[in-house]
Amino acid sequence: MDKNYELNKVEKITSIKEMLELAVKEAGDDIAFEYKDENQKIIKVTYKEFVRDTEELGTALSSIGMADRHVAIIGENSYKWLTVYLTMLKSTGVFVPIDRELTLQELINVLKHSDSEVLFYSEKYEKWIPEIKKSIPNIKFFIGLNKNETSENILSYDILKNTGKTVLDQGSEIYTSLSDDENNLKLLVYTSGTTGDPKGVMLTEHNLISVIYYGLQVADIGKKCLSVLPYHHTYEAVAGILVALHKHACVCINDSLKNVLKNLQLFKPDFIYLVPAFTEVFYKNIWTNAEKTGKAKALKKLITVSNGLRKTGIDLRNKLFKSIHEAFGGNLKEIVCGGAPIKPEIGKFFNDIGITLINGYGITECSPLVSVNRLKFNDSSTVGVVLPCCQIKFENVNEDGNGEICVKGDIVMKGYYKDKEKTDKVLKDGWFNTEDYGYMNDKHQLIITGRKKNMIVLDNGKNVYPEEIENYILNIPYIKEVIVKGVKSPEGQEVALCAEVFLEQENEIEAQNIEKKLKKDIAEVCKELPIYKKISKIEIREKEFEKTTTNKIKR
Numbered sequence: 429m430d431k432n433y434e435l436n437k438v439e440k441i442t443s444i445k446e447m448l449e450l451a452v453k454e455a456g457d458d459i460a461f462e463y464k465d466e467n468q469k470i471i472k473v474t475y476k477e478f479v480r481d482t483e484e485l486g487t488a489l490s491s492i493g494m495a496d497r498h499v500a501i502i503g504e505n506s507y508k509w510l511t512v513y514l515t516m517l518k519s520t521g522v523f524v525p526i527d528r529e530l531t532l533q534e535l536i537n538v539l540k541h542s543d544s545e546v547l548f549y550s551e552k553y554e555k556w557i558p559e560i561k562k563s564i565p566n567i568k569f570f571i572g573l574n575k576n577e578t579s580e581n582i583l584s585y586d587i588l589k590n591t592g593k594t595v596l597d598q599g600s601e602i603y604t605s606l607s608d609d610e611n612n613l614k615l616l617v618y619t620s621g622t623t624g625d626p627k628g629v630m631l632t633e634h635n636l637i638s639v640i641y642y643g644l645q646v647a648d649i650g651k652k653c654l655s656v657l658p659y660h661h662t663y664e665a666v667a668g669i670l671v672a673l674h675k676h677a678c679v680c681i682n683d684s685l686k687n688v689l690k691n692l693q694l695f696k697p698d699f700i701y702l703v704p705a706f707t708e709v710f711y712k713n714i715w716t717n718a719e720k721t722g723k724a725k726a727l728k729k730l731i732t733v734s735n736g737l738r739k740t741g742i743d744l745r746n747k748l749f750k751s752i753h754e755a756f757g758g759n760l761k762e763i764v765c766g767g768a769p770i771k772p773e774i775g776k777f778f779n780d781i782g783i784t785l786i787n788g789y790g791i792t793e794c795s796p797l798v799s800v801n802r803l804k805f806n807d808s809s810t811v812g813v814v815l816p817c818c819q820i821k822f823e824n825v826n827e828d829g830n831g832e833i834c835v836k837g838d839i840v841m842k843g844y845y846k847d848k849e850k851t852d853k854v855l856k857d858g859w860f861n862t863e864d865y866g867y868m869n870d871k872h873q874l875i876i877t878g879r880k881k882n883m884i885v886l887d888n889g890k891n892v893y894p895e896e897i898e899n900y901i902l903n904i905p906y907i908k909e910v911i912v913k914g915v916k917s918p919e920g921q922e923v924a925l926c927a928e929v930f931l932e933q934e935n936e937i938e939a940q941n942i943e944k945k946l947k948k949d950i951a952e953v954c955k956e957l958p959i960y961k962k963i964s965k966i967e968i969r970e971k972e973f974e975k976t977t978t979n980k981i982k983r
Contacts, residue, residue, distance in 0.1 A: 430805075430871070431805065431871065432802070432805050432813055432871070432872065433802070433804060433805060435645040435646065435816060436644060436645050436646070436647075436648065438641055438644040438645050438674075439674070440641060441637050441640070441641060441674065442610060442637065443518075443607070443608075443610060443633060443637065444514065444517040444518055444633060444636065444637065444670070445518045445607070447637070447640065447670075447673065447674050448475075448478075448479050448482070448514065448518070448673070449479075450674075451475045451479070451673060451674070451676055452475050452476050452479050454676060455475050455676040456474065456475050456476040457474050457475075457476065458474060458475055458676060458678070459472050459473065459474060459678045460473055460474060460475045460477075460478045460673070460678065460679065461473040461478060461507055461510070461678070461679050461680075461681060462678060462679075462680045462681070462695060463506070463507050463680065463681035463683070464683055470694075471507070473507065475676070478511070478514075481511045481589070482511055482514050482515040482518060483592075483596055483603060483604055484589050484590075484592040484593040484596055485511055485512065485515045485588070485589050485592055486515045486518060486519055486592070486603035486604070486606075487592035487593075487595050487596045487600055487602055487603040487604070488588045488589055488591050488592025488595070489515065489519070489521075489546070489588075489592070489603070490519075490602040490603040490606075491591065491592065491595055491602065492569065492588075494521070494545060494546050494568065494569060495519040495520060495521055495603060495606065496519065496520040496521045497521050497522075497544075497545040497546060497568075498521065498522045498524055498542055498543050498544045498545055498546075498616065499512070499516050499521055499522070499523060499524065499544065499545070499546040499547075499548070500524035500525075500526055500538075500539060500542060500544040500546065500547050500548070501513070501523075501524070501525055501526065501547070501548040501549070501660075502526040502527075502528055502530075502535065502547070502548075502549050502550070502553055502660075503528060503548070503549055503550030503552070503553070503573055504528060504550055504552070505655065505658065505659050505681055505682065505683075506550070506573065506681065507681060508573045508585060509548075509550075509573070509659055510659070510669065510679075510681075512548050513525070513659065513665065513669075517614060517615070517633070517636070518606070519603070519606055519608070520606050520607075520608045520612075522613050522614060522615070522616050523614065523615050523616070524538075524542045524544050524616045524617075524618075525615075525617060525659060525660035525665065526538055526539075526618065526660055527618065527658075527660050528552075528658065528660060532556050532559060532560075535553075535556065535560070536559075536560060536563050536564060537626055538618050538626050538628075539560065539564050539567065540563075540564055540566070541618075541626040541628060541845070541846070542616055542618070542626075542628055542845065543566065544566075544567060545566060545567055545568045545569070546567065546568065546569045546570075546571065547560065547567055547569075547570050547571070548571045548572075548573060548585070549570065549571070549572060549573065550572075550573050550574060551572070551573070551574040551575075554572065554575075557570050557582065568581060569581050569582075569583055570582045570583065571583045571584075571585050571588060572584060572585060573585045608633065610632060610633040610634040610637070611632050611633075611634050612632060612633070613630045613631075613632060613842060613845075614631060614632055614633040614635075614636065615631040615632075615635075615636065615662075615666075616628050616629070616630060616631075616845055617629045617631065617660075617662055617792055619792045619793075627844055627847065627850065628844060628845035628846070628847075629792045629793050629841050629844065629845075630841055630842040630843055630844065630845050631662070631795050631841055631842070632842055634838060635795040635838065635839055635840070635841065635842075636666055636670060636795060638795070638815075638817050638837075638838035638839050639666050639667060639670070639671070639795045639796075639797050639815075639839055640666075640670050640671050640674045641674075641817075642815040642816050642817045642818075642838070642839075643667060643671050643797050643800070643815060644671060644674060644675060645815075645816055646800055646802055646812075646813055646815065646816070647671065647764075647786075647800055647802070648762075648802065648803040648804075649671065649672065649675055649677065649699050649762065649764070650677065650697070650698035650699040650761060650762060651675070651676075651677050651678065651698060652677060652678045652680065652695070652696070652697045652698050652699075652759070653668070653672055653677060653678070653679055653680065653697050653698075653699045653700055653701065654680045654682055654688070654691055654692055654695055654697040654700045655668060655669065655672075655679050655680060655681050655682055655701070656682045656685070656688055656700065656701065656702060656706075657701055657702070657703065661792075662790075662792050662795065662796040663701065663766050663767065663790065663796055664701060666795060666796060666797070667701070667766070667788075667790065667796060667797045668701045680695035680697055688706070689755065689756075692755075692756050692757040692760065693754075693755070693756075693757045693758075694757075695757065696757040696758055696759045697757060697759065697760060698759045698760060698761045698762065699760070699761060699762040699763070699764065700760065700762075700763055700764070701764045701765075701766070702763055702764070702765055703765065703766065703767040703768060703979050703980075704765050704767070704768045704769065704770050704771070704774075704787075705768070705979040706979075707763060707765060707770065707774055707778070707785060708771065708774060710756075711774045711777060711778075714752060714755075715727075730748050730749070731777075731780045731781070733748075734748050734749075734780065734781075735780060743782075745780075745781055745782030746782055749781040749782060752781055753781075753782065753783075756783065760783055761782075761783060761784065762783070762784050762786060762803065763778065763783060763784070763785050763786065764786045764788065764800075765785060765786065765787045765788070766787070766788045766789065766790060766796075766797075767979075767980060768980060769787070769876065769895065769899055770785060770787045770808045771808075771899065771902055771903065772808050772809055772903075773903065774808075775787070775808025775809075776808070779806070779808075784803060784806060785806075785808060786800065786801045786802075786803065786806060786812075787800075787801050787808055787810070787811055787812065788800035788801065788811055788812055789811035789812070789864075789874060789876055791862050791864070792841075793840070793841045793854070793860055793862070794818075794835055794839045794840055794841070794860065794862070795839040795840075795841065797815060797839065798811075798814060798815065798818060798820075798833075798835055798839070798862075798874075799811050799812045799813055799814045799815065799818075799873075799874045800812040800813070800815075801813070801873075807871075807873055809875070810869060810873035810874060810875050811873070811874050811875070811876055812873055812874065813872060813873060813874075814872075814874060815837070815839065817837045817838040817839060818835055818836065818837035818838075818839060819835070819836040819837055820833060820834070820835060820868070820874065821834050821836075821859070822834070822866070822867065822868075823861070825867075826891055829867045830865045830866065830867055830877050830878075830891075830893070831865065831866070831867065832861055832862070832863065832864070832865060832880060833861075833862045833864045833865065833866050833874075833876075834859045834860060834861050834862065835859070835860050835862060836858045836859045836860070840855070840858065840860045841855075841860070843855060863879065863880040863881065864876055864878070864879055864880065865877045865878045865879070865880060865883070865893055876895075877893045877895065877896050878893025878894065878895040878896060879893075879895065882894050882895065882983060884912075884913070884914040884922055884925070885922060886914070886922055886923065886924075886960060887917070887921040887922060887923050888960060890960045892912075892914075892925065892960070892961055894911065894912035894913065894925075896961075897912045897925070897927075897954065897957065897961055897963070898910050898911070898912050900953045900954050900956075900957065901927055901929070901950055901953060901954070901963075903953050904949045904950070904953060905932075906931055906932050907929050907930075907931060907932075908930050908931060908932050908972070909929065909930040909969075909972060909973050909981060910927055910928065910929045910930070911927075911928045911973065911981060911983060912925055912926070912927050912928075912963070913925070913926050913928065914926070915964065915965055924964040924965065925961070925962070925963050925964060925965070926963070926964070926965040926966070926967060927950060927963045927965070927966050927967070928966075928967040928968075928969060929946065929966065929967070929968055929969065930968075930969040930971070930972050930973060931968065942968065943966060943968070946966050946968070947966060950963050950966065951963075
């Protein structure tokens with residue numbers, strides 16, 4: 429379809445507690461979670477069992493007086509992580525998910541700034557507990573997700589939860605009777621500046637249920653997903669986990685990034701949330717394998733035949749590309765992407781073989797979903813339609829029609845925790861300035877052109893968004909990564925553009941010819957761009973760019 433269609437019907441909710449009660453009522457015996465235990469045995473948990481687990485843990489936290497406090501967690505994705513998360517969302521306290529890649533000092537900075545009084549942690553961080561105890565007396569309890577014993581204020585998750593079970597079995601409603609104002613702070617997420625100047629995004633329960641409710645109105649997700657991305661990021665924790673729970677879907681927990689393909693085959697999901705870097709790896713592996721087995725020409729021909737048949741109303745993609753589908757478990761219909769642009773040829777390829785690649789846009793300060801493509805209204809060059817609860821406006825629009833994207837609506841944060849100055853800088857009359865640039869196309873799909881902080885201002889006054897040019901350059905098959913940056917004159921002005929590239933390791937081009945070929949190929953893919961956006965200098969890197977925990981290049 430080339431135009432938008434009516435919104436999906438979604439059950440309205442006013443709290444996370446109500447959402448889970450509804451799930452138990454409508455799908456209590458359905459599987460909520462699947463995961464592998466330490467013996468690689470698959471554990472299945474129903475919605476009834478999951479809600480009971482949160483009630484036992486919540487009763488235990490209430491019993492030690494912590495269900496109304498700031499409760500932090502650091503650790504790998506796990507079922508226990510999710511029980512802490514949903515337990516706190518139903519409490520009168522605040523949940524603080526912490527980036528598992530932080531250094532010890534960064535972790536201490538966040539714990540101090542967030543006023544956390546409880547820290548749940550996985551085994552990997554056990555060695556840090558003595559130093560944290562010494563540095564932050566405000567933390568009353570340390571709860572080890574993998575600990576078998578309890579000593580002083582260092583508790584075992586299992587033992588603590590069992591005490592909650594006992595109290596709950598005796599009829600206690602100390603936790604289950606709790607209710608909170610939906611406009612109170614509920615989720616405190618740290619996005620950057622953790623070394624010396626932490627920045628905590630304050631999200632309310634109203635923010636979260638708005639993403640769930642309005643997100644499902646435009647998103648067409650399936651009934652079983654593989655959950656891969658880190659839970660401390662709102663993209664997976666809110667747009668992934670919470671949205672799936674309201675859909676009464678089954679969430680399969682991926683145990684390791686290296687096992688994604690293996691777990692796709694094991695759990696056989698019909699949808700998955702990823703960042704575009706993953707899809708690029710999948711795409712590359714499919715074509716590499718096709719080349720190695722001598723089937724690349726046949727695959728290209730099959731795509732052409734399939735697309736021709738689809739124009740006549742015949743869709744045989746599941747049969748024609750059966751071997752590729754089986755590599756993804758056999759049921760995968762949809763990959764939902766966020767965090768970066770999708771290369772158009774990758775979006776087209778997956779659609780051609782019968783796995784729809786859906787791109788969206790969001791930012792933590794918007795809980796985090798602003799817009800998303802739809803299953804039958806999908807254009808990979810855009811980030812889709814804006815959520816029905818949002819208004820969008822563009823400020824400081826330039827001659828190319830690009831403006832700073834500002835968002836207003838139910839998904840916008842309360843502000844930055846304990847930082848009025850930073851809050852006032854980005855929030856004005858309810859409008860949040862994302863500091864991303866973009867515009868709306870004639871079909872009312874949002875297009876992102878770049879990030880304000882990455883913008884290059886040339887000496888001729890022209891503004892250049894490097895991401896736009898990078899997307900062109902990434903169409904060159906042997907370029908794996910690229911950053912476009914300004915070339916400065918002796919006076920410090922940016923006078924031209926440089927492309928710093930990292931090439932595919934198996935690249936067979938002779939070293940002495942590579943720069944010449946790069947200049948030619950980059951000029952070819954960028955020929956549609958105006959002269960001031962052309963690349964005049966090329967640098968070749970020997971190793972990959974350093975990445976963030978969501979696999980974005982650190983600029």
